[in-house]
Amino acid sequence: MSSGGQSSAERGRAAVSRGGEALLSVHLSVDYRNKPEVLREVAFDILPGEAFGLVGASGSGKSTIALAILRLLDMRGGAARGSICFEGRELLNCGEKEMRRVRGRQIALVPQSPASALNPALRLETHFREAWQAHSTRPWKEARTSVRDLLVRLELPAGEAFFRRYPHQISVGQAQRVLIAMAVLHRPALLIADEPTSALDTAAQREILGLLRGLSREFAMATLYISHDLASVAALCQRVGVLRGGRLAECGAVETVMGADARVGLVASGIDGFIHAVNAS
């Protein structure tokens, strides 16, 4: 599928361009200090309000893309080349101060592991206050009410006692919802959800997916949904990109890339079977 005159990624980009102006346009290569070309010429676009899925086996570079878009690869010793165009602005040319204004307010991240992403030494209120004060001069006391409304929306306890808890005093599912609440606090245009359901059981996964879908619709928010769980990608996303060996092996509408019976067949075959099928086709 990826062979021929035009690559699948290019076809994906062309399809988006026909559909309207992209919110995020990525054309990216990434090198790590001891591992050059972890990503090679990965290109895809995301439209405003669209849910775009990124699938691939472990180590294929999915999370690297999330960090590269937020310009946080330095934390893992990586460097990005190419172009990351967000709302017409080239992020790779932005200074750190400018990127801080983008992070959290325009592009937000829901990280993979809720257990380690929340600071063990801080109460939940401090987590919310820090996320709030990063972009708002409104006093936290006033903002608390709207944060409580958000917690209710995310089916979390919104009482004083919950705010005073430490991360180890809440369940993994609650921690994941807290991370989602923190990410959507400033109504970002793009939410990057990096395997947000990988630490959850099936019921909690379903609930989180429902929440992401609802929030995305409610806030007209685009979602870059990174996962190796094909069923969740098929359930949430309109389009999907498949990463393999640092390249975007396939990119297009979910039904086109995964096949009409995506929601049934892929669950059974899993990500490895799927990627094998993509390569074989």
Added chain:
Amino acid sequence: MRRASIAVLGAILIVLLCADWIAPFPYERQFRADVAVPPCRPYRLGTDALGRDRLSRLIYGGRVSMVLAPLAALLAVALALLAGLTAGCLGGWWERVVTTATDLCLSLPWLFLLLAARAMLPLNAGPATSIVITFGLLGLLGWAGPSRILLAAVKRHQRSDFVLLARSEGCPPWRIALVQILPNLRPVAAAQFWVTAPAFLLSEANLGLLGLGVAEPAPSWGNLLREMENLSAVARNPWIAAPLVALVMVVSCFQVAISTGDFEA
């Protein structure tokens, strides 16, 4: 065992802090008719060569050592926190400066440095000045070891997922340092304090033994040890060794209190 050690330390500290009520006499009071007498009533540990009650001097001396050594340790750990946190978070040339200064401080013979620094300061300083100089020097010169450990902890936290999350929220670096990283340094800093405080007690004792510590007539466990310079006198009058017994007991309690590994970062 750890609880018992902390209880003993607490009890000793209470006794020392209540010295004004517990000590039989003021530490500087001389009984010229009772010079160098063995333990008897009212001198439970006898009197020294100047006729001062040994027990009173042991209690008051303990107060100086046991209060000021932890204060000096607090100063050293605070400086180490400042150096480690700023070096780890700012990085670049400042990190190189702090790392080089740390390496240099750790390479120098510590006791010699302390002696040289103390020797450069006036030897005829009054008791209060000598106390401030002795423990101030310990605090100022003792930052390097804790700083290296705290810098390593800061670097580890900087790669953590919670710092990644804070950065992804757009938090500025100074807030990440103060709000996200600093609270996580508390266990390491506490462990450093518990290691440094008994080391400073011993350092003060070394300086006192050499006559470079707290000046007479103010007592400290360090300068009380000077009475033990004459070993044959100690063999004849073993109660002279009371400050040494107190010092070893307190330092042992500190060591037992920190040896159970309750300070995971």
